[in-house]
Amino acid sequence: MSTTAVTSPIDEVKSTPWSGGRSPFSVEYGKMMMWFFLLSDAFTFSSLLIAYGALRFSSSSWPAADLVFQSVPGMIEHGAPLVFVGIMTFILILSSVTMVLGVEAGHRGARKEVAMWMVLTIIGGFLFLGCQALEWNHLFHEGFGWGHIPHEIKEYFHEGQTPSTTYTQQFANLFFTITGFHGFHVFSGVIINIIILINVLAGTYDRRGSYLMVEKVGLYWHFVDLVWVFVFTFFYLV
């Protein structure tokens, strides 16, 4: 990693072979730990999604995504399948791009640019959370929630599928749990991004001589986007 200028004595790579001279990963400690945390988080999300897959795979019928998610809250009540989640996906990918642009600016030590990209990333995060709040609110109004489903469930099943209250309830529980857990990650990401932005504005990383912290929160933020890619596929497409 030619790009990470490390100055702190703790982060400094020891130079003699007997004090661990070679750095096999040549990655700073905190960044490596962020990677390992994300790996463990990937296991958590995988477990949730695989449990969802197993329950759905063993069910004879399942609510159809294009029938459950077909409104743009506040604008279109019916007949716009996947449009709203498309907007949400676009927002999250875009905020990942602004994050990576912020990291790139950090490599050049351009404080103002980093701050600008971080602000845009935070706005993207809030927009995503807002969209999710609207979608959840809409589903709550339809009667979906943890432990409760609408009285009339026929409209959520494709023709030829037997509407089942059990499977609809499983769908609702899994949907709110998994998107909720993801949304909580987005929320934490926004908070962490705000803290880093304050540090950027305060000039902490100029004094430290490295914008590595921006890179570390960047990893977390991209991971949140990565998880959404999978949640999107398995809840809204498949």
Place this chain on the structure above:
Amino acid sequence: MSSEKHTEHHDHAEHDTMTRGRIVRVFIYLLAITVLEFAIALIAVPHGLSLRIANPVYILLTLLKAFYIVAFFMHLKFEKAGLVYTLVIPIIFIIGLILVLTNESNHWVDLRG
């Protein structure tokens, strides 16, 4: 440990990093893949494309998107091979759980009757 082995083909990649041009290109790929997924879901499937074809295609496109995010946005492609293997090989456990629970859920079908 692994640094000597792959210096010849990895050396130039090491100094390689995310430029703005590359960021924009990866963004366009991600967007294009997402648009393709929507096209399949909203146009191809209603016109009779079987879900037996559409679902594997969705999953492949998702894995491709995941690759672009991890390799480029998360910069993993430009890290040392040792770190890459450390992070990628544990995915075997996830594949293992998928295999186990797919098998298990086959049995649940019989239980549910």
